[in-house]
Amino acid sequence: MASTSVKFAGGAAATLEPDDIIRDYRVAYRSRQVSLLARGEVMLGRAMFGIFGDGKEVAQVALARVFEAGDVRSGYYRDQTLMFALGLLDVRQFFAQLYAHTDLAADPASGGRGMNAHFATRMVDESGRFKDLTASAHSSADASPTGSQMPRLLGLAYASKLYRNLPELHDLTEFSHEGNEIAFGTIGNASCAEGVFWEAVNAAGVLQVPMLLSVWDDGYGISVPNELQVTKGNIGTLLQGFRRTPDAPGYELATVSGWDYPALLETYQRTARIVRTEHVPAVVHVIELTQPQGHSTSGSHERYKTKERLKWEKERDGLVRMRAWMIEQELATEAELDALEEEESNHVRDERDAAWNAYEQPIRDEATAVSALIGELAEAAGEGADAVRALQAELSKRRDPLRRDVTMAARRALYAVRGTGGSAATGVQRWLDEQKPIDRDRYHAHLHDESETSALRVPAVAPVYDDSSIEVDAYKVLNAAFDKALARDPRVIAFGEDVGKLGDVNQGFVDLQAKYGELRVGDAGIREATIVGQAIGMAMRGLRPIAEIQYLDYLLYALQVMSDDLATLRYRTRNGQMAPVIVRTRGHRLVGVWHSGSPLGMMIHALRGMYIAVPRDMTRAAGFYNTLLQSGDPGIVVEVLNAYRLKEKLPANIGEVTTPFGVVDVMREGRDVTIVTYGASCAIALEAAKLLEGAGIDVELIDAQSLLPFDLEGRIAESLKKTNRVLFLDEDVPGGSSSYMMQQVLERQGGFHWLDATPRTLTGAAHRPAYGRDGDYWSKPSVEDVYDAVVDLMKE
């Protein structure tokens, strides 16, 4: 083996010892073996689906060389080699995830929840607190939608900018050493056709953040070639307009072949140095990459690649080229590399077997236990014994039983004996009961923060009014609360369209940029998806972003990011990562198709994993912000547009007021009928209740206050015990969040038992509101509509 170090063009840091290079080859080769054997596991039926990083190995060992402790990755499913090289993943863990092993010790990225090759490190400890993120490199948790790593990547990089430029953050050394960390992104060439790619790339250029993005270009997105993905068929060409010049900030750009190890090393060393020191974003376009086994286990690439292309790919296989280069450089002999490869092949095979046994043995043990239990049941059963024996035989026959096979056999055995079987049946039932909490933990736990920082555990603090409490325009209540929050905690960062200089379109942040600076209260471009993504990345690195979406109607652009990334983050990492983001927005009735939205049904269905508050006034809104700021949960607060104009009394303790989630407010007590509503509809319902007094109808009016979660105390069902009638009122479409409220009350709270009349909903029309006050009157529920609906209900 050669003993001299190898110097690459580019000089400086680009010197590697031969042992380092051999280690890189070892990791790259190991990774290839993983791809080959893992594919076999899918073909064998031991895993449902496989997608692997073959063809990208050499680029990734070179990229790993420039990572430092504290750096963070936001990438996608091709990055197994990078993860191996960084020591953030081992072979056994890779296979454990392939098998969906639910033991966190086996699959620390997701505890069996993530799909194969969805990488993540544990950034949060068991008690729900951030670990010291600067002690090692980390990977944010991958998600499947192509391009979805981009908005989060922006935020991970932006956090470094804040940690560097805000001295008040410099002592938070468990998150950053003065912003010295790079956020590394990876993306496939075809995913660069996604809108969020361009939005994030543009924003990173505007913000000048330390982001180094690698585009792994293998020419295709599954079967669709570059020519049909991006203009000119070349993402690198398109990005040239982003290149920085002496008089205009922009991007550092580089192009390098994915099989050329020395060139890759040199490119990454040079680029990372610029990104880290100058805080300039960079894209490295890695071209001529290959995909030896095709896109995934779902189909073969021979179906869409020509023979010539397949031959071309073979010739450019990075492993083959790196091996030849090492021999040519006399870094290793053929025999030495043969030996290394054999060692790695054996290692990967052994680790695969160990991962499979660790996954399968506990299930086999469960199958044995249940088989014995239902065997006893067959003996004791008064009827159905043959059916139970058939279930037992079927279970025993399964070579690789799944956990569901075991549970299904136990449940169906009980169905078959129809209440006979005595103590044997009790034994089967006991086994099922014992599994319930275990399966809950495996498959349901950690949708929200379950630790002491849960938003549901933040103590409620009611507003306090004293002699000095004056009536002010409602926005001033919010403004005072935000002022206190910014003063109290340097991690609180507010941003959005027109939030900085203007102080937002309704003045919640007015004058606060002047007081706290542009980085604490800032303007953002018009880019809803990456406003939310920016907040996700920032929150994952310890900051407390309040990200504003100017109007609720425009939340749709950010909905994908919230639904796929933010709302699933804690769940998909099984409590390994969190992003306590606050999304601030304003909505409900104003005017017309695009400024009157109240699509709460859409939100509560798409955003499980977040909390959603719909406060009817700004004091309550301020209270929800204060609650969320103390918690580890992400949430959305929807402010009521037409409540800014009203007057509210400014509480003396506005900095401390907290509004609890899942607790309703009874606005008016009454005997005859319960109206359940929230947000802007509260004022409509209150006015209707006053009119209904004249008709001798006494309304109990309940403001839900938060929809996720919804009335945890069951207060509404209590109300139904008294009134026996209920109307669910809101501005969403028919069957939207009104139906959700109905399900929560009638089914979850058991409210159905107390009803003497049909439960009703009164909602907005099925279409968006027509423009103008008249359009509003006929599109959204009016006071008169509520009056009529209640009178009608009382007739029943």
Ligand SMILES: Cc1ncc(C[n+]2csc(CCOP(=O)(O)OP(=O)(O)O)c2C)c(N)n1
């Ligand atoms: C939003 C979305 N659309 C479609 C898919 C299905 N899909 C998965 S991978 C892929 C191709 C991605 O190609 P590229 O970005 O070039 O990455 P590569 O797999 O080639 O590394 C597609 C279309 C997806 N996961 N997400």
